[in-house]
């Protein structure tokens with residue numbers, strides 16, 4: 001084993017729908033090409049351009065329930081009247097293998113992972129939480145409308161949830177404000193890099 005061999009990390013990224021999480025993560029992957037990404041399961045339908053197994057595993061409600069029953073999820077939640085969940089197989093073995101894995105999940109999922117970390121020292125050592133915030137709720141609305149992917153009903157649901165999601169900011173270690181995209185990308189990359197350097201990630205004591 002090399003002296004500075006490290007464990008990886010699981011990084012939870014949350015933020016209201018339309019704040020720019022997918023855009024930021026896409027940008028950061030160009031700066032940190034070795035980033036790994038947890039592909040979630042969802043019962044919502046794919047948007048134009050979304051590919052099964054790339055953005056999400058698109059499941060029927062029955063398929064989703066079967067995975068719940070088998071205990072395959074690290075966390076799962078009902079979000080915007082659909083179900084979303086993170087598979088253990090997308091995260092745990094990769095963190096153990098030294099990879100940094102991003103989880104784009106909502107506040108309910110972040111709370112479940114925080115709770116799990118309280119009883120698991122391995123998880124506590126390797127999980128971090130970042131909130132992406134909009135410069136204002138008005139700008140959030142214009143981004144979500146500008147994306148043009150949601151019905152009026154989904155828009156109202158997503159904007160109605162935004163304020164309470166942001167009120168949970170104390171759950172998170174860092175808040176990155178996505179105002180200027182370039183600045184927010186640089187901030188997110190800096191935070192992710194800093195997690196890789198934490199002493200807690202070292203696999204063994206050094207220079208003994």
Ligand code: ADP
Nearest residue numbers: 017018019020021022023143147178179180181
């Ligand atoms: P999320 O994944 O959080 O739901 P998206 O990444 O889909 O959000 O972004 C929502 C919309 O806002 C997209 O149309 C995207 O191009 C746009 N957007 C993202 N970041 C910015 C930014 N910093 N400035 C202006 N528009 C942005």
Ligand code: 5GP
Nearest residue numbers: 040041076077079084085086104105106109
């Ligand atoms: P969208 O439908 O816009 O892709 O995502 C809607 C919301 O679901 C976002 O807030 C996103 O973070 C959240 N989400 C995506 N995957 C998961 C997941 O696996 N678990 C949880 N709890 N939330 C998720």
